[in-house]
Amino acid sequence: MQCNDRRRFLANVGRGMLVGSLGVSLAEDLGIRSAYADDHDDRLTFGDMEPLVALMQETPLNRLQRVLIERVDQGTDLPTLIAAGALANARTFGGHDYVGFHTFMALSPALEMSSELPSERRLLPILKVLYRNTDRIQQFGGSSGEVLKRLDAIKHQGDRVSAKALQAATRRGDVEGAERIMASIADQPAKQIFNKVQFPVQDEANVHRVVLAWRAWLAIDLIGQQHAGTLLRQSVRFCLQDSKTRLQRGRPDPELWTLLPKLLDQYKLPGKAIGTRQGDDRWLDELAWTFFRSDRGQAADAAAQALADGYAPDQIGEAMSVAANLLLLHDPGRSKDQDGDKVKGSVHGASVGVHASDAANAWRNIAAVSNRRNTVASVIVGAYHTAGQSPGVRPERWPLKTDAVEAIDDHSELIRTTGDAVRDRDQALAAAAAQRYGELGGSPRAMFDVLLSFATSQDGALHAEKYYRTVTEEFAKTRPSMRWRHLVGLARVSASEFGTPAPGYQEACELINVDA
Structure with missing residues (x-):
């Protein structure tokens, strides 16, 4: 088939339908993807x-694994598989789709x-x-529904644009200006782009706003510095979408627009060297409770x-993390059944404690990893973000079934008890057994x-992988007296x-011949 004939054929039949009917391997052999890119000058490739990224977008789901x-x-x-998945996600959703950006945040x-x-078993979470x-x-429309397009290197704002200019564009919902x-x-x-993007990220306390920015930064090392702009554009587009919604609904400007510069100026933080002072356990506990209350x-x-x-900023960050965990441990759970498996009393998914922990x-x-200005700004906004949520939880800790495990001294039995309690969906017993084991x-x-076995096998309402990683990191960085x-x-x-x-977990286990 001649090149021009193939292009006419694609125009008539549709690239996605052709790939689906021919199969990915044959489509690649025919050069279909490069033809599509030639025909669409604004397509981001x-x-x-590209072949592996396109495979992620177009392989029929029943053949994907x-x-x-x-x-x-x-x-x-x-x-490399995760890198291709991240690029496919960024190109398709551009930070706009709730399930889409949650999936991006689960990749690393x-x-x-x-x-x-x-x-x-290493393939299973992948x-x-x-x-x-x-x-x-594919629900979003595959290659026909892509949000991110190739940026035109000629159409830009000059060589010396500032972070504040990017922030101003996102505040007014100016997509073209921000792009x-x-x-x-x-x-x-990449680090210069990242530091500029932090200005709009710091404008509101929104868990997706900040976690998307952080996960995009992590993906840069995995995917390559040349894709930094693409990955971080997701955060910019998220902020733009947020601003457009705010403007459409007539909501007031966020408090952080004035509060953050006021505090930076009041405490003269931009001109100060980053501190290294360490707080003792009492100091940390008091600051965590301050953030909580x-x-x-x-x-x-x-x-x-x-x-x-x-x-030191990380000392304050540690207090934020402990305060966020308090929100989870004080959470009575959902007051009524919600969509899917988020039943009354549940705390997984988009709960106050999980969201606060991921955000902190x-x-x-x-x-x-930021420059000095963004280091102090991120700590201040992080504390702001963590606080103000305790009215939605109990003032005292949610009760655990400590009586059921207080007589158990055998480590193996407590491990078994934890696993069995998880499978029984007994939150109070699972948490009590884990606590006793740590003691x-x-x-x-x-x-x-x-x-980890449950974070791998269960759906987790889009949050299982992200929250598991949050806990592993915060456990490692929290002082021994408070980490458990x-x-x-x-x-x-x-x-x-x-x-x-x-979805797909049972099939994956069968394909790699391991127990589900």
Whole structure:
């Protein structure tokens, strides 16, 4: 078939239908993807990665896992699969679709989870999130519904645009203006782009806003610096969409627009060196409770004061993390049944504690990799974000079934009890057993292994992978006297989410010949 004939054929039949009928391998052999790119000048493509990215978008779902396993058998490594999935997701959704951007945020956590599993099971979390990714991409319209287009390098705002200019464009919902700015900085080092994007990210306390930015940054190392602009455009587009919704609904300007610059100026933080002062356990506990009990303005002020007093940003971040965990441990659960498996009393998915923990983790991590201004700003906004939510939970801790485990001293029995309680969806017993195990000095790895199996097998209402990764990171970074509470929270969430296996999980287990 001649090239021009093939292009006319594609125009008449439709590229997606042709790929579906011919199969991915034959379509690649025919060069269909390069023809599509030639015919659509604004299509965003990814060079050598393009065939694998397109495979993620277009392989029929009932063949996807088999095709991915074949790719691995042929030598494609797991990071490359995740990288292709991330690019396919970014191009398709551009930070606009709820399920889409949640799936993007699960990709790098799934890769980390894979590294913790025995070799014969390492594919499972990868297949899980890529199955979800392709499923949602195809529901969204596949290649015909792509949000991100190729930026025109000629149409930009000049070479010296500022972070404040990008922030101003997102605040007024100016998509074209923001995209022109992103085009003008596309060739800058990834960290410079990242630091500019933080200005609009800091404008509102929204968990998806901050976690998407953090997961995009992590994906840059995996995918390559040349794709930094594409990955971070998702965050910009999310902020733009948020602003357009705010303007359409007539909502007032967010408090952070004025509060953050006021606190930066009041405490003269931009001109101060980053502090290194360490707080003792009492200081940390008091600050965590301040964040938990205070309104958002008070918490932001407390964080700014601590920075001005020379405390290291990560010390304040640790208090944010502990406060977020308190929200989970004090949460009575949903007051009534909601959609899917989010029944009355459940705490998984988009619950106050899970969201607060994921957000605190993201703000803390962003602060650690940003320039000085964004380090202090991220800590202040992170404290603001964590606070103001305690009216929705109990003032005292949600009761655990401590009586049921207080006589158990055997580590193995407590591990079994935790796993059995999760399978019984008994949050109070699962959390109590995990807590008792920690009090007795049990191995964290053994408990993580039990809970990792559930984060891998269960759907988790889009949050299982992300929250599991949050807990592993926060456990590692929290001082020994306070870290075990993160595993207690994970045990509770695991019990809450159990009972809804991830779509495609059973098939994946059968394909790689492991027990489900």
